[in-house]
Amino acid sequence: MQPVENFAPRVLAWFDKYGRKNLPWQVNKTPYRVWISEIMLQQTQVATVIPYYQKFMLAFPTVEALAEADQEEVLAHWSGLGYYARARNMHKAAKVLVDDWDSQFPDSVEGVCELPGIGRSTASAILSISRGVQAAILDGNVKRVLARFHAVPTWPGEKKTENIMWELAEHYMPSERCGDYTQAMMDLGATLCTRSKPQCLLCPLEADCLARQTQDPTQFPVRKPKKALKPEKRLQFLVISNDDNQVLMEKRPQTGIWGGLWSLPELASDESVVMHVEQRFQTNIHNITALTAFRHTFSHYHLDIEPSHVRIGEVNAVMEEGKYQWFALSDVMTLGLPAPVRTLLSEVVSIE
DNA sequence: AAAGCGGGGTC
C-alpha cells in the first residue's frame, strides 16, 4: 500500500460541501444519542432509522431513562428493526453505565468496548463523534472506501485483510476534526462510494483511487469466496430381497467411487423400478416399498439417494459372474459397504 | 439465491 498525504483533508472538504449534517443524531451529539443511532444504523438504512430514532429518544431521552425502562418497553420501541439481541444488549449496557460508570461513557475505546453490544468500530464512532477522540471506525462503508482506494486484493472477511484495513483506517484518521472525519467517511461510503453504481466522478478521492483505475471499481471489496456449490446427482438404490431373507448386493468396480466395495444395485432416478428389475433379473416382483430418500455428500458433489425395497421371487437370469451376489441379511452388515449403503441397510435389517 | 451488515457466542 502507498498511503496518500492529503486523504483526510480531501474527505473533510467534501464533507463540508456535500455531507449530511442535520440528521437527528447529528445535532446535540451526546455519547448517548450517538450510541443509539450507531446501533440502529448497524442494521438499517438512514431513512428507516429516522422515525425509530425519534420515537426512541422521546421514550428514553437519557441513559437513565433507558436503564430504568422495562425490557418489554425497550423491545416494543425496537419492534420492526430486527436483530433484537442488540436491543437487549443496549438495555443491558444502559444499566451498566448507570450502575458502574456514573451514567457517563468511559473515555477510552477499550473502556467503551466493554459494554455489551459495542465493539471496536462502534466504540470509536461514539467517542470520535461525541467527544472528538482520535479513534478510527471500520464499518461496512469505510471498508468499501478503503478497499477501493487501495484496491485491496483480498476478501475483508479474512483476518489478515481486516487487520490491514484497520491500519489504513487508523492511518488516515486525522488529529483534528475527528468526529467530522468519521461522519464524512460514513457519508462517502453511503452516498458516493456505494456497493453498486459508485459515483466516482463526484468523489474527492477519485484521482488516487486504485479501484477507479481498473475496469470496474465495484470489483472491490473483493467478494467473499463463494464455496463452489456442489453438483447434485440423483440415483435410485434397490434393496432387493428374496423369500430366504437374502439381499442382492453388487460388487463395485475396483476403480472409481466406492471401488471394490459391495453396494446396492443402482438405477437412474427416472427409470421404472418394476420394468428394470423384471427385465434385468427375469423375475416377478412381489412388492415394492419406497424408503425415505436422503442425501449423501461427497467432497465434490451431492448424491440424492432414492431407495426402494423390492421383494422378488426366483431369479432366472444368468447374472454376470461375481458381480451380483445374495447375502443373508444377518451377514450383509459384515461386508465392506459404503457409508450410506451401510446406513440404509441397517435400517432395513432392523425392520426385518 | 446469496452477500452484507457488526458484534456475540461457541468450539
Place this chain on the structure above:
DNA sequence: GACCCAGCTTT
C-alpha cells in the same frame, strides 16, 4: 482464532 448466527436489504 475460526466459525456460525441473527433478521432484514440489496443485488
